[in-house]
Amino acid sequence: MAQDYYEVLGVARSATQEEIQQAYRKLARRHHPDVNKDPKAEERFKDVNEAYNVLADPDTRARYDRFGPDFRQIPEDYDERVAAGAGRGGGGWASSGGGVRFAQGPGGAYQDVDFEDLFGGLFGGRGGPRRTVPGADQEAEVELSVEEAYRGGRRGVSLAGPEGRRDYQVTIPRGVRDGQRIRLAGEGGRGSRDAPAGDLYLRVRIKPHERYRLDGRDIHVRLPVTPWEAALGATVPLPTPGGTAKVTVPPGSSSGRRLRLRGEGMPHPRGTDGDLYAEVRVMVPPHPTDRERELFEELSAASDFDPRRPG
Structure with missing residues (x-):
């Protein structure tokens, strides 16, 4: 149902x-x-x-x-x-x-x-003369990566149907959204006699991505930084679907802080582009060298910072 x-x-x-x-x-x-x-x-x-x-x-x-x-x-x-x-x-x-x-x-x-x-x-009723019947519209799914949806462009699509496998060259609109349909005029079901064929609609499914999470046209991505970049501030590179962006990390940034890059989300052909939100994730060396361990010990001895202290 x-x-x-x-x-x-x-x-x-x-x-x-x-x-x-x-x-x-x-x-x-x-x-x-x-x-x-x-x-x-x-x-x-x-x-x-x-x-x-x-x-x-x-x-x-x-x-x-x-x-x-x-x-x-x-x-x-x-x-x-x-x-x-x-x-x-x-x-x-x-x-x-x-x-x-x-x-x-x-x-x-x-x-x-x-x-x-x-x-x-x-x-004319059931007993009347049969008329031409336009072809029915048909629908199929096409899976895209976040990058493909962001860039758009031409791509081949192969679909299996009642008449065998058919190949199409489809123009993917830049910034296409999950669930959006792409119309291929005249590529649907055939009409009876000389009636026109229906249309084929490709419903877009954007595959889950290991790095990017979509929320409408906004893109959310994690931004790994070192403890010293988070403490002192830094400008770091961040891969995005549109290429590598430069992100300014303010001094004193902790994990969970969100940095907004206006207009760097999914494109909107007829409106305002989405934003990209980079979430700071402070990462420590998994296997610190002797010198790194020594420096962290010096910092521990010199600092009275306690993140668990109320207020």
């Missing part, structure tokens, strides 16, 4: 866009595979992303509210086709008889409706 996207995010059907975004951020942080080691967390994280990508877009949300979980199977020009068919008193677009789920009533419950029952009287 298809999941209700509002239930996935835990919001009401009347929720505002801000409430939807707040719910998404909370759940994405809770279920991100880098944070939650539960084996089911990654699948839950994918569900949350899918729900958000549908409900965060006003047009897509409106189609979902109207047609339910199968809204992608309804042609974009659905109303125009129905109007055209009604004007002719028959003919036009017909279906092969598959079911679709439409939203019903203020409660948002779904009801199965048969295309023939829905359109039979309008388009």
Whole structure:
């Protein structure tokens, strides 16, 4: 059974866009595979992303509210086709008889409706002449690394389907997000007779990364520093998806301090780029040399700093 996207995010059907975004951020942080080691967390994280990508877009949300979980199977020009068919008193677009789920009533419950029952009287009924049927839209997943999603560009995609394996050269938009769909026009199911083919939608899945954690368009990364860099301050290199950045570590930085690099997160083609947050992690030599041990002992004797002291 298809999941209700509002239930996935835990919001009401009347929720505002801000409430939807707040719910998404909370759940994405809770279920991100880098944070939650539960084996089911990654699948839950994918569900949350899918729900958000549908409900965060006003047009897509409106189609979902109207047609339910199968809204992608309804042609974009659905109303125009129905109007055209009604004007002719028959003919036009017909279906092969598959079911679709439409939203019903203020409660948002779904009801199965048969295309023939829905359109039979309008388009000539079950006994009427068969019409051309546009090809159905299809969907597949494409996995990308964080770096690939950041850079975008052309890449090959190979998909197995009913007609065998097909290869595509796909343009990945720079800054594409997890759950976002890439449309390949005319590459979906074939239509009957001379009807146009449907479209193929590639749903993006960004693979968990050992270094980077995504939160919307923000990128979180750990920044290892030495004790003396943390105490005295330093400018250190930091690998990012866009290349190596220089990060200024303020004097007296402890582990857990977050340094913000504005605009260094995931690109946004039509808005503000995300930020990159580098979390300081103070690292000590795992096998100190005799001289390093001597210096640490001198520091221990000379310093009265006690991190466990209250206040």
